[in-house]
Amino acid sequence: MDRSEVVQRIVKVFRQQGYEGTTLSRISAATGLGRASLYHHFPNGKQEMAEAVLEYVAQWFGENILMPLRDQGKPAERIELMGDRLNQFYDCGRYACLLAIFALGEPDHLFHQQLNQMLNAWIDSLAMVLTEAGIPANQARQRAEDAVLEIQGALVLTRVLDSTEPFERVLQHLSLKLLAPVTC
């Protein structure tokens, strides 16, 4: 089991338990590594594990969500691809979003700035696709923000209502809503 596999298992714990709810015991159980081994791989302890988690997710997100958005191909297809990847990433909405989880606690939380940048990068990439599709810049930004907003909201509803329906519905209508002709 290499480091990437270990980090992926830790990601799972943080996503399920939140930052405060994630304990070394749970991480130990999830990875099969003892406490001391964990400190061998992550000398700075829990915080370093959280940083590794965030780094892994940021990289995955960049490769699987942002890059396809900036890639070639029809706008609609790129957005559909993002939807597929999101569906995979969030397991039909059953997994919570680390952005939302790590944003809890004090507003000046450890990772706040990093989270802010990630979210903005996502919105920006999405907006760029829309401007490419001929949507005015301010409208594009707005719609992109709305799309991310709906995805985040859908994740909450999916968890609380115990149904993947909201998440799947939002994904289904993503490209249609985003690329709808400008009316006003």
Add this chain to the structure above:
Amino acid sequence: MDRSEVVQRIVKVFRQQGYEGTTLSRISAATGLGRASLYHHFPNGKQEMAEAVLEYVAQWFGENILMPLRDQGKPAERIELMGDRLNQFYDCGRYACLLAIFALGEPDHLFHQQLNQMLNAWIDSLAMVLTEAGIPANQARQRAEDAVLEIQGALVLTRVLDSTEPFERVLQHLSLKLLAPVTC
């Protein structure tokens, strides 16, 4: 300081710190009561405090959000009123939603069923207003769910982006979107 005031201060702690992040020390600091005093008021400790918090919020929510929705008056006005109350409740989106916070952890969390009921009650009440306004039942339910979804998403974005803009924007467009004429 009566019990209600104490509970309100505890609510604040849970909303800011989440369930796991809320410690008796923080509650003690927020209320001015020592550990032992807290156990006098809530013999079952932290869990009972969380239950009291949820009960308080459920009651506030019922009186300030659900009742007005079921009340008399034009649908648009009732929805606007809900928006005002939400704006007050979430402090322009700066406060997180307890529904989302308490939904973390295992899917079969302590409060899951209660959260589920609260969210469903909200969606149902909203859908009822829409059917009253002449919107077909299935469409009404869908739109109501969408509205709650957008509010939850806006809370996440407002936190992470450090701007109340998304939340305020969502509230502003609530009644227009909900009561828009059916097109299909």
Add this chain to the structure above:
DNA sequence: GTCTATACACCGATAGAC
């Protein structure tokens, strides 16, 4: 009701043998 004192478990983290 609130205080001091305290019990006990678990937290994150470290040391040292292997």
Add this chain to the structure above:
DNA sequence: GTCTATCGGTGTATAGAC
């Protein structure tokens, strides 16, 4: 690298005086 053993600190929870 992983183990056992252990540290100091903090968590929840209680007991008993006032």
